Amino acid sequence: MTVFPAFSKDDVIATLKQAAPNADIDTDANTIAKHQSDQDGLIQSPDQLLAYITVNDKDDVKGVLATARQYHLPVVPQTTASSVVSGSNALSNALMISTAKLNQIVKIDPEDQLAVVQPGVINNQLNQEANKVGLLYAPDPGSRTFSSIGGNTNTNAGGAAALRYGTTKDSVLGLTVILADGRELHLGGQTYKDSFGYDLTHLFVGSEGTLGIVTEITVKLFPIPLGKTIAGAAVFKDMNTLAKAASAIRRAGTYPSLMQALDRNILLAMDKLNNTNYANDGDAMLVVKVDGSNEQVLAALQTIFDQYNGQQVQLTDDDKKANSIAGLAMAMFPAIYSDQSKQFFMSDLTVPLSKFATLMNYARQQGIDNDVTIFTACYAGDGTVHPIIGWDKNDEHIPAAVINTVENLYHKTIELNGTITGEYSVGALKAAWTNQQLGSNVDYLQQQIKSLLDPMHLLNPKRKIN
Structure with a gap:
C-alpha cells in the first residue's frame, strides 16, 4: 500500500524541542534499546520508540502531550521500568515520557501526618525520610528499594504490610494529574476524609498512566508503632491446616503487618540452600510479624501454633531475633532463584481469605499434572497468592505447559471469586x-x-x- 506521510521524525523532534524546552530528548539507538522493555516484564517489546523523553517539570509533560496530540502518537509513561506485567514497554513510534527526574520530596508534614512527593521518589527513600520524624510510609511492595511512588501509584502496588495498612490507594490522599488534552487536575487534597464530588483521586490510582500523567502525590504517613516487634514461624502438616491457623490469627485481634504462607516446594528449596530441615515436619510454613505488640499477642500466637500442632516453632519479642524470623518470608527468593538453569515468572492472584489454601493446593496439583516447576507463596492475611513458575532459561519460547498452567490458574482464580491481579496491575500481560x-x-x-x-x-x- 502506498502511503504519503504527512510528517517526518525530524518534524516531531523539532516540535518536541519547542514544546518541552527543558526536557531531555533522546533518539539514539542505545537509549531507545535500553528503555524498550521493562526490566522484570515477561513480554519483551519488538517495537521501537520514536523518542525517550525525560521531563524536568510539569510544563515539559504538557508539551510532550501537546506534541502527541498534534501527530497522533502514543505516549508511554515510565519511571524505573520495574513493572512485572510489561506495563511500560515500548510501542511503535511512541513517545516514552520518563518522570524519573521529578524526584523531589516536596514536604514531610509531621503535624498533618502526610507527605507531598513527585512521582520519581523511590518508595524506601520516602519511608527512610519519614522515619527521621517518627513516621512511616506503609505500602511496602517487594520492589520498594527501587520502585517509585509514581509507579506504585499507577499500579496500586501492594505488599505484605497491606494486611495492616492497606495498598497504595489506601495511603494516597491527593494527586496532581495532567490529562491527555493538557488540563491539569488537582484531585483530593491533604485531609484524611473527603466526600465531595466523585472519588476521582482513586480512579487514577492503579490506572497505569492510561488516563493521565501523575506529577505530584500526597500520601498519608503513619506513626511508628510503640511496643515490641513480635515474630513467629511454624511448620504445619499441610496448607489447609496452615489456613486454619492463619484464620485464627486474623480473628484474634493481633493485627499482623506480615503473615506469609510458604508451600512445600519453597521449604525444600530453602532446606537445600540453607541446610535446614523444615520440609521434614510438614508441607507448609507460616511466618508472622506483629508491630507495636505486647505479651497478650505473644501468648495468643503461641496458643494458635500449639492448637494447630505447629512444628519447629520460632516465636520471640526480641528485636534482633524477630527480624531474623520475619526474614524467612523473603528467604524464599534466593532459595528459588538459586537454580541458575531456570527463568521464572511470578503472578499475583488474590482470592477471598477462605480460599487461598484452595488455590495454593490447585497450583501444586497443576505443577504435577503439567510437569512444571512451581513454587507458591501467599500473603495469608489478604489472600494474595504468588505462584512462581520456572522453566529452562535456554528455551527460546515459553513452553506450552507453562502457558497452560498460568491460564488454568487465572481461570481458577476467577472461579473462586478472585482477581488475577491483586497488586501488580494489568499491563500488557x-x-x-x-x-x-x-x-x-x-x-x-x-x-x-x-x-x-x-x-x-x-x-x-x-x-x-x-
Whole structure:
C-alpha cells in the first residue's frame, strides 16, 4: 500500500524541542534499546520508540502531550521500568515520557501526618525520610528499594504490610494529574476524609498512566508503632491446616503487618540452600510479624501454633531475633532463584481469605499434572497468592505447559471469586482478560471512561484495558 506521510521524525523532534524546552530528548539507538522493555516484564517489546523523553517539570509533560496530540502518537509513561506485567514497554513510534527526574520530596508534614512527593521518589527513600520524624510510609511492595511512588501509584502496588495498612490507594490522599488534552487536575487534597464530588483521586490510582500523567502525590504517613516487634514461624502438616491457623490469627485481634504462607516446594528449596530441615515436619510454613505488640499477642500466637500442632516453632519479642524470623518470608527468593538453569515468572492472584489454601493446593496439583516447576507463596492475611513458575532459561519460547498452567490458574482464580491481579496491575500481560475478569457491562464502562478522559487513546494504549 502506498502511503504519503504527512510528517517526518525530524518534524516531531523539532516540535518536541519547542514544546518541552527543558526536557531531555533522546533518539539514539542505545537509549531507545535500553528503555524498550521493562526490566522484570515477561513480554519483551519488538517495537521501537520514536523518542525517550525525560521531563524536568510539569510544563515539559504538557508539551510532550501537546506534541502527541498534534501527530497522533502514543505516549508511554515510565519511571524505573520495574513493572512485572510489561506495563511500560515500548510501542511503535511512541513517545516514552520518563518522570524519573521529578524526584523531589516536596514536604514531610509531621503535624498533618502526610507527605507531598513527585512521582520519581523511590518508595524506601520516602519511608527512610519519614522515619527521621517518627513516621512511616506503609505500602511496602517487594520492589520498594527501587520502585517509585509514581509507579506504585499507577499500579496500586501492594505488599505484605497491606494486611495492616492497606495498598497504595489506601495511603494516597491527593494527586496532581495532567490529562491527555493538557488540563491539569488537582484531585483530593491533604485531609484524611473527603466526600465531595466523585472519588476521582482513586480512579487514577492503579490506572497505569492510561488516563493521565501523575506529577505530584500526597500520601498519608503513619506513626511508628510503640511496643515490641513480635515474630513467629511454624511448620504445619499441610496448607489447609496452615489456613486454619492463619484464620485464627486474623480473628484474634493481633493485627499482623506480615503473615506469609510458604508451600512445600519453597521449604525444600530453602532446606537445600540453607541446610535446614523444615520440609521434614510438614508441607507448609507460616511466618508472622506483629508491630507495636505486647505479651497478650505473644501468648495468643503461641496458643494458635500449639492448637494447630505447629512444628519447629520460632516465636520471640526480641528485636534482633524477630527480624531474623520475619526474614524467612523473603528467604524464599534466593532459595528459588538459586537454580541458575531456570527463568521464572511470578503472578499475583488474590482470592477471598477462605480460599487461598484452595488455590495454593490447585497450583501444586497443576505443577504435577503439567510437569512444571512451581513454587507458591501467599500473603495469608489478604489472600494474595504468588505462584512462581520456572522453566529452562535456554528455551527460546515459553513452553506450552507453562502457558497452560498460568491460564488454568487465572481461570481458577476467577472461579473462586478472585482477581488475577491483586497488586501488580494489568499491563500488557493480562489486558486480554478484561472481559472475563470484569464482565461485559463493566468492561464497556471502563472503555467509556478511557474515551472520556483520553478520547484519542494516546496514553499507554493496550495496557490496563484492551
